[in-house]
Amino acid sequence: MDIAQPDHSRLLRPTGIGDWLFALVLAGAAVFALRQYGGFMDVYDKAILLLVVPGLAAIGWAWKPFRVFLAAAAALALGSVTLYQGDLARAEQVFFLKYLISSQTAIMWMSALFFIATGAYWLGLLARSDFAEKTGSALTWCAVTMGTTGLLVRWYESYLIGTDVGHIPVSNLYEVFVLFSLITGLLYLYYEGRYATRRMGAFVLLVISAAVAFLLWYSFSREAHEIQPLIPALQSYWMKVHVPANFIGYGAFALAAMIGVADLLVRRGILASRLPSLDVLGDVMYKAIAIGFAFFTIATILGALWAAEAWGTYWQWDPKETWAFIVWLNYAAWLHIRLTKGLRGPMLAWWAVIGLLVTAFAFVGVNMFLSGLHSYGSL
Amino acid sequence: MRHRSTSRALYELLSSMRFAISLLTILGIASIIGTVLKQNEPYNNYLNQFGPFWFPVFEKLELYTVYNSVWFLTILGFLVLSTSTCIVRQARPMLRDMRSFRESARESSLAQFQHHARLGTSLDADAARQATEGYLARAGFKVRANPREDGLLLAAKQGSWTRIGYFLAHSAIVLICLGGLLDGNLPLKAQMALGGKVVTSGNQLISDIKPESRLGLDNWSFRGNVFIPEGKSANVAVLNVQDGILLQDLPFTVSLHKFHLEHYDTGMPKRFASDILITDNATGKSVEKTIEVNKPFEFDGIMMYQASFEDGGSRLKLVGHDLRPGSTAATFPAEAAVGDSIKLANAGLDYTLEVGSFRAFNIENMANEEAAETNTIASLEKHLGSGAKSPTKKDMKNVGPSVQYKLRDSAGQAREYQNYMQPIEQDGAWYLLSGMRESPSAPFRFMRIPMDEDGKADTSLAIRRVLLDKGRHEELARRFAGVMLGPDAAPAIRNRMQETTAKTLELFAVGGFESVGKFIESTIPEAEREKAADVFIKILEGAGWEAWKIARASAGQPPLEMNGVRARLLRDTLNATSDSLHYGAPVYLQLESFEEVRATVLQVTRSPGKPIVYLGSLLLVLGVFAMLYIRERRLFVLIKASGEALVALSSNRKSLDVDESFRQHRDAIAALLNPNAGPSARS
């Protein structure tokens, strides 16, 4: 097995004119946003915006295709904003808005593209078709681009409803499901490039498709996609960092679980000649859980800081908090298992798969079955 | 000796990785219990839920307060213990390892490494050393050279900080647990056990609460609620403990000027904010401040948060409509504040009015539900476009104030009512809505009292009074028969008609349409029931119209002509009258005017563990990132006099990156050692 790119810690620095340009455009965008929309931000919002610039720049430097993706999504979102001309009604009148880049339409495109990509990856895996796998990969890129565009435009649309309604679209279950699909997709694409194999796509895209299916059901039968204003507890800059950090965690755990499924199949000799080796699968699983655990730790701490402000207690064993704690313990245990020689092998894969069930319960199960302070998105 | 070996074994168990894994798993499973069973509910709820047998069993197991229970804290304690012993056990070897370059590693052991290669070199020993050292430094290694018999060993390492990460992250866990303990309810339990503090029941005046249920200013860890109505002030917090309360004295007094409650157009809450004035009891210094959700305020080391809001005793003016048949004084005034419990004073009524809550506005969706979309394309279309539009029509309207109260009879039985102050439009006509329910878990069933042409409930209630007055049934029956049959009808027919009408009215007066329905079911064959029901309704409507005329005449009003609107009013009146017979109270209280007083509930906390927990969190994040993302690499290059070099690489983690970095370093060093050769030799 070959790792396509060298030790990536060394890539966290710009390596060419493209990288500098990317950073420059990011900084320019941040300055523009500050000048244009600074009035809507408090000092924390501004700090977050400024920290996003080096963050995105570093990702772009370490992972070149990300730059193209971000540029494309930003261009589409700007195009949408331009077409809107500040009037929501134009979503129904302008062809490109209605059928391409208004938020709902873009999210529908994302959904469709993810489904087709899943099919393409499976076709590629089963028929050993390079072309089908490449198509799957391209479609996944398109899907995450459309999804990101959709969320960005949704952000803008929320301000068109009213400046008191406007907010970042990570505030309810519908929005975070889009976010989850995006982040899982992006994480997958990263590993696909890094390990130079498209064979894992078939499995990872399954969990994304499941999320998208839920998203569609939620939207069509519960009308969850309608932008809602924020209740007082959610009006906080903490939301902007807490929720995305959480979903990097959830996305990475979901990805690891799907790799775990592939791992278990390979161990049984199923699809073994088509899937990557156990070494690669194990490595991806570890990488995903490591990044998931790191971000989930941050997210949980940010949640505690937020809770201290909104509810007066940084930790009070509300069901959502408790389940976050359980998820966290679970992956802490996983990381320790990996350090113990005797427990390696299928145990790790099983644990990662079961981890997804625990994660899924923390993510949606708590909202469905348990009541608590976490108000967003009861089903 | 034996003793030493058991404690040694215990130490090894506690600090072992397997023990840690088991502990993390057990803690996870234990945490689930408290999410399945709702925590910290009033004990009565649990008693109802589990019954008298299981309730005390679960109480003993501390299942109602899992996260404060002895057994849960014990498991957490084990985590702290295990992590601490683990740190202690790892400390020495890890620190030694961090500092050491292992520059005395033997060739034979290097050759055992999974990653090693023998390279040829065309340089002399010195040049080889220089080239390699230069490379290692450029690649971010720290190098130590050890010239020895078998050649020169360059021992290089990078990323040793990952070990520091281990200490940071694992001691952070201990810190967080300890900090959390300070802010939990252990300090309170200690005061109750050692300081003789006892909880008391919540329903008494604050001034009546005895000193043993009050906590002093020296209490350094607490969390409680302060309840302040607008225009009032408070200087104690209430702590909910077990099934009772304790009072916490505060070093300051908080007065509430105004509570702001704002809503979006959709009826969703938008802003809760309290304009308060805080005065230090000792110095008399005061600060004005607005506390909002997500915008707490600290004073005297105590944090204050906007927790919730309640009614602060809004004053309500009510009009009581006496619903008893035959009552003469039709209406009477009543005044009460929210939270009051007063005797209703009207001829012979023996009820207590307990005003539960008042809402100054209610935002409801007044749009009729649209039929579900059947066509999928059209349905998809509805989901395209902006996220701002609603696929179904919504028509959010403020339908005005409402009051919720209980009426308790002399036997102590109570029913709950919810009345809207303003009429609400439904199906094109206007009604006063009054909901009733028998238990708090049931939904309200609404009686709709129709409004007359003057926008009042009076007409409907006047008709009702005549209709239900047994003394008037004969007269109503006579008049109705007269209207129906004309003056020339045969007396026998007229009598039958009158009898039927009187009987119908009698039935109706007992249980409304329900009694009439039952009567039809028990006396009329199934095939004819529908027709019969029509007849009964005609009779009731006709008699109702006569009742209306009588009511007007006795009020000295001129007669009316029947028309569509009035027919509707009459039908609605019959419905309301029928419902009123199941209303469960002889009086309908109409809200006439109000003066709203809100109260804020602030949470006040003193949490000494917070800085410790926050510090722990910071260390945890730093430690986790250091452990996961600083890669430790040790690279050994043994340059032998024989013109051969041995390259070996090790790492504290096994992963594909290690393979990759070995390949890179090996190839780079090979190229340096053979400047004139082509691609490097491989092992």
Ligand code: HEM
């Ligand atoms: C909530 C509790 C704990 C958390 C969140 C935690 C977290 C972690 C993490 C994230 C790692 C790095 C794993 C990796 O690099 O793949 C680690 C390593 C380790 N943990 Fe824990 N841990 C916890 C409790 C414990 C306990 C109780 C012990 C002692 C028995 C322990 C012993 C170790 C050891 C020995 C390592 C390896 C360190 C190294 O080789 O650098 N951990 N821990």
